Amino acid sequence: MSLQPGDALASHNFGLQIDGVMVEYLQEVNGLTMEQDVIEYQQVSANGKPTVKKMPGVKKAGQVTVVRGMTQSASFSQWINESVAGNMAMARKNASIIMMDYMNNPVKRYNLRNAWCSKVEASTVKAGDASALTESVTIVFEELVIE
Structure with missing residues (x-):
């Protein structure tokens, strides 16, 4: 791996695979989050003082664009x-x-389990404009596993 201790990954070097097949021409990824509920548990300790504990709850499904x-x-x-x-x-x-x-070696993976597309939005088209057309695709998933 070409990263040295303390080096960060560059944001322009990423890819998207669907069922193991790399999707080409990907421009941007945003909104990738993992979240779970937090359970607050209150109890009285052995010496009679109230204490508050926080425990992990149910993981939530997510979405990415x-x-x-x-x-x-x-x-x-x-x-x-x-x-x-x-x-x-x-x-x-x-x-x-x-x-x-920097050498295009995979370093980190965000695996989206049971993912599917919930929204597609085409970029604005305008006569005389000289920009590339894009599609924004919202992908929902049931579980996110980070490797």
Whole structure:
């Protein structure tokens, strides 16, 4: 690995895999979070003083938004269409957001279990504009596992 102690990963070096297949032309990933409930438990200690304990509760499902260049990627478009059509047997997939070092070696993975697309938004099109068209895709998932 090309990272030395104290080096941080660069934000421009990442990828998205869906069922082990790398998706090309990914521009941005945002909103990736892991959250769980916190249970507050109050009790009286052996010496009669009230104490408060916090314990982990249920993990919550989450969502992430990816922005990609509008391409003719048939597999990604098919995944979106299966999700929107409600064909959950085909739509639920395992996806991974992979952070890479300067040599494009995977360093950290965010594995999204049972992920599917819940929203697609195309960028604004405007006559005379000279910018690339993008799609923002919201991916919901049932579990996030960090490796």
